[in-house]
Amino acid sequence: MALTEQGAPAGRPDRPHVFWTMRRRQLLWVWGFLAVPVLFYGVIRFYPTGHAFWLSLTDWDLMSDPSFIGLDNYTRLFADPQFGRVFRNTFAYLIMGTPISLILSFIIAYALDRVRFGHTFLRALYFLPFITTASAMAWVWRWFYQPAPIGVINDFLSGFGIPQMAFLNSTTWALPSIMVTAIWAGLGFQIIIFMAGLRAIPTTYYEAARIDGLGEWAILRRITLPLLKPTTVFLVVFSSIGFLRIFDQVYNMTTNDPGGPLGSTKPLVLMIYQTAFSSYQMGYAAAQTVVLFTILLVVSLLQLWILRERT
Amino acid sequence: MHKGILLAGLMAGISPFTVTAAQAVEIEYWQYVFETRVNAMDQLIANFEAQNPGITVKHVTFPYADYQTRVVAANMARQGPDVLQLFYGWADQFIGGRVIQPLSPEAFPHAQIEEDFFPIVSAMKRGDDYYGLPTAVRSLALFYNKNLMEAAGLDPNTPPTTLDELVEQAKAITQVDAAGNMAVAGMTLDMGGQDHQWWREVLVRQFGGAPYSEDGRTVTYNDAAGAAALKFFTDLQLVEKVGQRGFMDEGQAAFRGGKAGFTVDGTFRLGSFRTIEDFEWGVTELPANADGLRSNYASYFANAIGAGAQGEELEAAEKFLAYISSEEAMKIWLDVVGELPARRAAAMTEENLANPVYAPFLKGLEYARTTLFVDEAAQRQNTIDMANRILIEGQTVEEALAAAAAAEQAIIDRAKK
Numbered sequence: 222m223a224l225t226e227q228g229a230p231a232g233r234p235d236r237p238h239v240f241w242t243m244r245r246r247q248l249l250w251v252w253g254f255l256a257v258p259v260l261f262y263g264v265i266r267f268y269p270t271g272h273a274f275w276l277s278l279t280d281w282d283l284m285s286d287p288s289f290i291g292l293d294n295y296t297r298l299f300a301d302p303q304f305g306r307v308f309r310n311t312f313a314y315l316i317m318g319t320p321i322s323l324i325l326s327f328i329i330a331y332a333l334d335r336v337r338f339g340h341t342f343l344r345a346l347y348f349l350p351f352i353t354t355a356s357a358m359a360w361v362w363r364w365f366y367q368p369a370p371i372g373v374i375n376d377f378l379s380g381f382g383i384p385q386m387a388f389l390n391s392t393t394w395a396l397p398s399i400m401v402t403a404i405w406a407g408l409g410f411q412i413i414i415f416m417a418g419l420r421a422i423p424t425t426y427y428e429a430a431r432i433d434g435l436g437e438w439a440i441l442r443r444i445t446l447p448l449l450k451p452t453t454v455f456l457v458v459f460s461s462i463g464f465l466r467i468f469d470q471v472y473n474m475t476t477n478d479p480g481g482p483l484g485s486t487k488p489l490v491l492m493i494y495q496t497a498f499s500s501y502q503m504g505y506a507a508a509q510t511v512v513l514f515t516i517l518l519v520v521s522l523l524q525l526w527i528l529r530e531r532t
Numbered sequence: 533m534h535k536g537i538l539l540a541g542l543m544a545g546i547s548p549f550t551v552t553a554a555q556a557v558e559i560e561y562w563q564y565v566f567e568t569r570v571n572a573m574d575q576l577i578a579n580f581e582a583q584n585p586g587i588t589v590k591h592v593t594f595p596y597a598d599y600q601t602r603v604v605a606a607n608m609a610r611q612g613p614d615v616l617q618l619f620y621g622w623a624d625q626f627i628g629g630r631v632i633q634p635l636s637p638e639a640f641p642h643a644q645i646e647e648d649f650f651p652i653v654s655a656m657k658r659g660d661d662y663y664g665l666p667t668a669v670r671s672l673a674l675f676y677n678k679n680l681m682e683a684a685g686l687d688p689n690t691p692p693t694t695l696d697e698l699v700e701q702a703k704a705i706t707q708v709d710a711a712g713n714m715a716v717a718g719m720t721l722d723m724g725g726q727d728h729q730w731w732r733e734v735l736v737r738q739f740g741g742a743p744y745s746e747d748g749r750t751v752t753y754n755d756a757a758g759a760a761a762l763k764f765f766t767d768l769q770l771v772e773k774v775g776q777r778g779f780m781d782e783g784q785a786a787f788r789g790g791k792a793g794f795t796v797d798g799t800f801r802l803g804s805f806r807t808i809e810d811f812e813w814g815v816t817e818l819p820a821n822a823d824g825l826r827s828n829y830a831s832y833f834a835n836a837i838g839a840g841a842q843g844e845e846l847e848a849a850e851k852f853l854a855y856i857s858s859e860e861a862m863k864i865w866l867d868v869v870g871e872l873p874a875r876r877a878a879a880m881t882e883e884n885l886a887n888p889v890y891a892p893f894l895k896g897l898e899y900a901r902t903t904l905f906v907d908e909a910a911q912r913q914n915t916i917d918m919a920n921r922i923l924i925e926g927q928t929v930e931e932a933l934a935a936a937a938a939a940e941q942a943i944i945d946r947a948k949k
Contacts, residue, residue: 283604284629367781369713370791379711390778392924477724477782478913482920498601499909501625 270514276507283501294508303484303492304509311465311489313396314403315520318464322404322411323456329408330415331445344413351409359473362402363389366474389474392485399486403470407463411456418452419445454528458521465517466490489513557848558588559614559841563833564599568803572868573856579864580855587848589615607631607839614841614849615856617833618664620655621905624947627663632836634661639850648875652830655902664836665857668871670799671830671896672726672734674698674818679811680705680716680793691794691816695738695764698794698819702774705793718774719794722783727765728915729829730796730818733901735761738821748904749948754937763929766922777923787813798831799893802870817892830900832874866890872897906947914940 277294281287298304333343350358366388369375375385388398422445430440446453468490472479479495480487489509497506561577563569570593577589592613594602600622606612607629618626626632645653645662656664678688684704692698702718709715721727732743732753741757744750753761768775780786787795788804790811796818797805805813820826835856841849855861862873866884872893873879879897884890905911918936921927 282625282629283601283608284625284631363781368776368778369709369711370715371780371789375713379709379713382711384711385713390924477722478916478920481913481916482924483917495909500907501604 273507273510276504277511279504281503283503294505298508306484307487307489307492314464314467318400319460326408326411327415330412334419347412348409350406355469356473359470363474366398392483395486399470399474418449422448458524556586557844559848560590561615562592562613563617564596565593568869572865576856576861612838612840614838614845615852617835620834621908630839632663633839650897652902656834664834666832666834666874667856668865669830669832669874671828671893671900672798673815673892675795675815677793677813692819695819699772706774714776717779717792720783720786720792721775721777723916723919725783726796728912731765733829734827737827738825751937751941754933759929759933762933815892817895828896828900906944910943
């Protein structure tokens with residue numbers, strides 16, 4: 222309010238009130254520009270998201286009009302043995318994938334940061350998988366994992382007389398095999414972010430520490446890691462959401478038997494996809510989406526809370 | 533006042549168009565993208581338009597992955613096509629969702645349909661109404677690699693005619709390398725391919741059972757016959773060791789790559805196998821059981837009339853549907869796409885029966901069955917899982933069969949509720 226009246230000179234109350242003050246005109250401009258993305262997100266993002274909550278309470282099958290069935294979809298979901306399996310798979314991707322990929326990418330970034338010879342080339346090599354299409358990469362790995370005579374890895378093993386690994390044909394090893402691909406695909410991005418974080422730490426801290434006679438390990442623990450915390454928090458949340466939403470790699474590496482064998486690699490997103498677009502049970506799929514949304518929200522908030530700044 | 537004038541002007545402006553529209557009807561035909569199918573349909577549309585001046589057909593195509601969703605979404609927006617192609621297995625959903633309308637018995641007399649078409653056309657009948665007619669049908673047959681047969685000391689001109697011969701010849705072809713890995717498979721085992729159809733409609737019947745009740749609402753394969761059929765299939769890997777699930781990733785890839793002696797596949801694979809240059813292949817009827825009993829699985833894409841077509845558009849749509857399911861159209865479809873005609877007269881010609889590639893598929897049509905799927909993807913997945921429980925997890929045939937039957941019954945019950 223104080224700002225809007227700045228333009229009106231004091232002591233002249235009889236002056237007609239100006240509606241289009243500078244402040245208001247600025248606001249109009251700002252909202253004029255913001256309206257486009259706000260409208261876009263409102264219509265394209267938030268409205269469908271809100272609508273999904275409503276759909277999850279209906280039996281919509283895309284063909285006939287949806288009718289309200291209360292929480293039936295949710296009771297069906299929690300009684301569905303497939304959901305239990307899919308839930309465990311999704312968390313297996315998260316719990317194994319996130320720490321492994323973060324530790325790996327930090328080690329590589331830390332080492333790369335010190336390498337001068339061929340630095341750009343090495344960095345490009347690590348980044349390359351990230352810019353490759355996920356489906357193309359998944360297919361290449363799918364062939365790597367095949368049994369002999371076409372699978373590279375198994376050909377190599379049997380060359381040494383080592384028995385074949387079943388990889389994608391095993392209910393035990395299929396999920397880790399796919400996870401390796403997913404970790405490898407995301408590694409480049411995490412390395413680049415970690416390196417940017419490492420570069421952002423002022424060198425004066427390191428110089429001071431060395432003058433004080435601190436060892437490399439102590440420097441890493443006391444200076445590098447704490448100062449990297451904002452980067453780490455971002456990557457933990459980012460990578461967790463990525464693993465919770467994993468789809469491309471799984472779907473492309475198991476197209477003959479999506480999420481198989483025997484559902485051992487199926488993540489929640491693939492189950493949602495199949496329920497919606499192959500069985501056309503939109504209401505049930507919406508309920509699964511709401512559950513995924515809740516998981517993503519809880520996991521992200523939990524991570525932010527655990528890794529919060531303690532002052 | 534102003535509004536009145538405006539409206540009058542508008543109507544005056546529109547009326548000439550409505551008059552022309554009455555003279556020339558445009559109808560929309562929808563199918564999914566597959567090059568030869570699109571070419572064949574373009575040819576049929578050109579012929580039809582030449583014979584029916586005043587009717588134009590707009591040919592609209594979508595990628596297969598989107599096709600069903602597009603049809604359903606367009607129907608909800610009341611923008612659906614007048615004539616459309618659909619897989620027979622989608623019929624329940626499309627009828628329930630009022631995407632398609634029944635064919636009028638005046639334009640398409642039932643007696644005529646039942647006399648002229650192969651019996652599998654009944655999969656498009658619900659109650660007293662037919663909801664669509666196929667142009668072409670697909671059936672299964674056994675493909676064999678002549679070079680591998682010769683290398684194994686077999687006569688490449690006498691492919692197996694019974695299941696026992698199949699196992700015997702496959703054994704001769706199978707090669708294992710020094711490390712004990714399969715190098716050449718006698719036959720492909722791929723439930724995700726066509727083997728689930730082979731098991732369901734062929735093997736189960738050959739071992740004395742039936743996969744479903746007549747109305748398709750009850751799973752009936754959970755008995756001794758079903759178990760024997762499943763044991764036969766899984767024993768090919770576990771006991772006879774003539775094949776291995778996942779070998780070369782997919783059955784058709786293994787055969788194409790020249791690493792498998794036999795594979796069960798359909799007419800739709802001909803296009804892909806015709807480009808094989810490294811070896812000679814042949815195709816024969818699916819093997820009979822010891823008593824000479826044969827069976828086959830046939831499927832088709834039917835053409836149906838959209839629920840939105842009315843009045844003169846409906847009339848035009850009926851004419852168009854009649855043309856694309858005529859003998860003439862089927863002949864063009866066979867030449868361009870390579871799929872078998874759905875009418876007996878067009879299919880069982882001397883020329884076709886003398887064709888070594890078409891003949892085995894055509895013979896199969898005489899005794900073929902169609903599965904009344906309610907959710908094809910889910911039911912196939914169920915059969916894949918059944919075999920995997922035995923092949924990967926080591927469950928017994930009976931346990932896996934019982935679990936699969938219960939799960940499939942649940943899928944059917946949910947869809948039919």
